[in-house]
Amino acid sequence: MHQFRFDVRDLFKSPRLGLSLQRMWIQFLGLFVGMLGYIIFTYVSLLSAGISLEISWRKYGLLPCLFGESAPWYSFIIYFLGAAWLVVLYLVTATAVSRASYMLVKGNNFYTWREAFSFAKKKVVSVVLTPVALAILIGLFLLGGAIVGWLADLIPYVGEFGLTILTPIWFIAALVTVFLVLVVVVSAFQTPAIIATTDDDAFEAVFQSFSLLWSQPWRLILYAVISGALALAAFFILALLSKQAFILMDRLFANTMGDDFINISAHGMYLLSVWVMHSIGWVQSVFSDFSGLIYFSREFDPLPLPGYMVVVSHIFSVWILLIGGFIASYGVATLNIGNTISYLILRKKKDDENLLDRKDREEEEDEEEQDNAPSDTETEPEKSAE
Numbered sequence: 001m002h003q004f005r006f007d008v009r010d011l012f013k014s015p016r017l018g019l020s021l022q023r024m025w026i027q028f029l030g031l032f033v034g035m036l037g038y039i040i041f042t043y044v045s046l047l048s049a050g051i052s053l054e055i056s057w058r059k060y061g062l063l064p065c066l067f068g069e070s071a072p073w074y075s076f077i078i079y080f081l082g083a084a085w086l087v088v089l090y091l092v093t094a095t096a097v098s099r100a101s102y103m104l105v106k107g108n109n110f111y112t113w114r115e116a117f118s119f120a121k122k123k124v125v126s127v128v129l130t131p132v133a134l135a136i137l138i139g140l141f142l143l144g145g146a147i148v149g150w151l152a153d154l155i156p157y158v159g160e161f162g163l164t165i166l167t168p169i170w171f172i173a174a175l176v177t178v179f180l181v182l183v184v185v186v187s188a189f190q191t192p193a194i195i196a197t198t199d200d201d202a203f204e205a206v207f208q209s210f211s212l213l214w215s216q217p218w219r220l221i222l223y224a225v226i227s228g229a230l231a232l233a234a235f236f237i238l239a240l241l242s243k244q245a246f247i248l249m250d251r252l253f254a255n256t257m258g259d260d261f262i263n264i265s266a267h268g269m270y271l272l273s274v275w276v277m278h279s280i281g282w283v284q285s286v287f288s289d290f291s292g293l294i295y296f297s298r299e300f301d302p303l304p305l306p307g308y309m310v311v312v313s314h315i316f317s318v319w320i321l322l323i324g325g326f327i328a329s330y331g332v333a334t335l336n337i338g339n340t341i342s343y344l345i346l347r348k349k350k351d352d353e354n355l356l357d358r359k360d361r362e363e364e365e366d367e368e369e370q371d372n373a374p375s376d377t378e379t380e381p382e383k384s385a386e
């Protein structure tokens with residue numbers, strides 16, 4: 001078992017715990033399947049809006065979006081289905097990463113990524129229902145306020161007086177709604193960690209989200225900022241090392257293969273820059289002048305290559321894209337692990353409960369299965385004499 005101090009120093013374990021093929025693989029699978037579904041739904045929505053696939057691909061590449069386009073209502077429904085798919089996959093994957101990390105710090109070094117996904121799939125309703133239920137509650141508050149305003153408008157004189165006399169009540173209701181919005185934000189980040197460390201249901205996740213925000217608001221904010229900063233730093237360092245490795249590989253093969261590899265690499269990087277063109281601005285907005293150290297540092301132009309080299313360039317681009325996704329998975333996994341550690345600390349602070357010492361239902365079921373399994377030392381019953 002990893003030694004925990006249950007204070008802010010434990011958060012700095014997250015980059016090391018995230019630097020694992022298991023956790024990165026779990027996160028990568030979730031991001032890959034989630035983005036694949038989002039891309040398919042979004043391009044279908046663009047097609048339903050009358051925008052051709054060729055135009056959409058040239059404009060968006062692998063990062064399509066329907067906003068900014070003139071589209072009918074049903075196109076937006078298709079688009080939001082894809083966005084919902086991406087969010088659900090993220091929550092499920094975050095739960096799996098949190099579960100794998102939680103079992104590791106408890107001392108279970110043999111907990112597999114398949115077991116983590118199996119656990120997350122069992123908890124998908126609870127993980128998704130928690131923020132959704134809170135969002136529905138906010139919607140009911142807003143609907144109630146709209147109905148009150150509508151009724152006040154229908155009744156002349158009395159409506160205006162009644163509405164203004166009860167101003168303190170409406171103010172309190174609005175304040176509660178703002179608090180609920182903050183709880184939704186907390187639940188979106190902490191629900192996977194809560195479910196993964198308690199093996200509980202949506203009710204527990206809702207209760208803990210309220211409890212965290214009410215009893216530990218400043219620690220919650222501080223830990224979230226530190227976890228986010230550590231995730232960005234971890235991603236930047238791995239991306240920096242990976243780019244240097246790519247440069248080394250590129251120069252080595254360029255010196256040995258000559259112009260063939262230079263052309264394949266240059267055209268492949270052009271293709272990749274077109275596929276992810278919008279992400280270039282995102283990386284620059286986060287890392288500013290340092291973005292060139294980890295991402296595209298110059299523009300690439302298409303090259304007139306023979307057919308077979310174009311195919312090879314596409315294969316090269318796909319592999320670099322997948323490697324880049326795996327590197328990004330490290331940053332996201334580090335963030336999810338940071339949220340998990342944050343919850344372990346906050347639970348200890350507010351309830352004086354060490355979740356690392358607690359056995360949940362999954363662990364108890366595993367122990368029961370092991371106890372009920374026949375022992376290898378048992379001898380077979382003797383055969384009756386003929």
